[in-house]
Ligand SMILES: *[C@@H]1O[C@H](CO)[C@@H](O)[C@H](O)[C@H]1NC(C)=O
């Protein structure tokens with residue numbers, strides 16, 4: 001059995017006198033107090049040491065964090081430098097490409113080229129009678145404005161090319177029936193989603209992204225293999241005319257946009273159709289249409305290849321085909337065809353579009369505003385153009 005020291009002290013005290021007892025007790029208590037004091041001072045020392053260690057630890061952590069911050073800063077600067085270098089490289093590449101434009105036609109043997117050229121010349125021989133005196137051609141892109149992100153990756157938006165109103169039309173997707181009309185572009189920009197739009201229900205779904213709005217009517221190609229062009233009155237919301245597009249064995253007109261077979265496009269001269277057929281599979285064809293009757297007035301084979309084309313637009317009877325790559329990079333106008341032979345590929349500037357999100361699913365030129373309504377991966381973008389005059393031949 002364990003015996004407490006106090007018990008021993010008391011047992012020892014029993015044999016002593018009262019004064020002796022008191023003295024012994026005092027001595028004992030003093031010894032105990034000394035021991036306790038020693039312990040307290042030991043604790044005190046330990047606590048101090050711990051506090052010191054904690055302080056040191058904290059300092060270490062702080063300096064570690066500071067170092068990490070510094071490293072991050074260095075990394076960020078490095079990345080910025082790299083970005084700048086990549087940008088510069090891109091600009092240099094653009095410049096080089098401007099100096100040595102890629103030839104639009106490659107790997108075709110001479111005889112074939114001769115045959116094709118003769119054929120094209122035959123077909124394109126008839127002189128085009130211009131309806132207007134417009135002589136504008138694009139010289140560069142002056143500004144780009146991202147108006148909104150609304151809808152899916154592919155679609156079309158445009159203003160009426162002729163009518164003097166501010167209405168903006170949105171065709172979301174590549175096979176739908178609801179057309180959205182906003183009273184102005186500003187209204188579109190301010191609208192939460194499509195909430196401020198008037199919904200216009202079309203009787204047939206459209207196919208692809210090749211629609212246009214011209215003089216109060218929507219012109220679009222009905223979804224399916226029939227390639228029926230529909231003319232739809234936007235005022236009383238009725239189909240006023242329709243016609244099967246008279247080309248055989250059609251193929252998607254732009255290599256990078258498989259949904260679009262016919263791209264209806266309008267400019268100062270009126271209504272055009274950009275399309276492609278199996279017969280001249282490598283290149284894009286052009287047709288002038290009568291907006292009143294949907295009759296085809298004249299057709300051309302252009303020298304512009306379908307391969308790597310993403311979209312096109314027309315200004316004053318000149319078609320500008322825009323090319324990209326499968327993994328979207330910078331879009332550029334790399335082939336032009338002028339029905340009145342005033343602009344050749346050589347005197348057309350190689351126009352690069354500013355860097356964007358994906359690739360253009362549609363480009364719609366507005367002659368009154370001299371700007372292009374573009375749909376890029378769901379973004380509605382405006383490109384303001386610098387124009388110059390076509391040279392007289
Ligand atoms: C737009 O079309 C896409 C399909 O391309 C669809 O997923 C999306 O819901 C549509 N957006 C609106 C607002 O209708």
Ligand SMILES: *[C@@H]1O[C@H](CO)[C@@H](O)[C@H](O)[C@H]1NC(C)=O
Nearest residue numbers: 216233235236237238239240
């Ligand atoms: C709609 O307006 C057009 C003229 O733009 C007219 O030819 C057509 O008959 C009208 N349709 C209806 C249902 O009112």
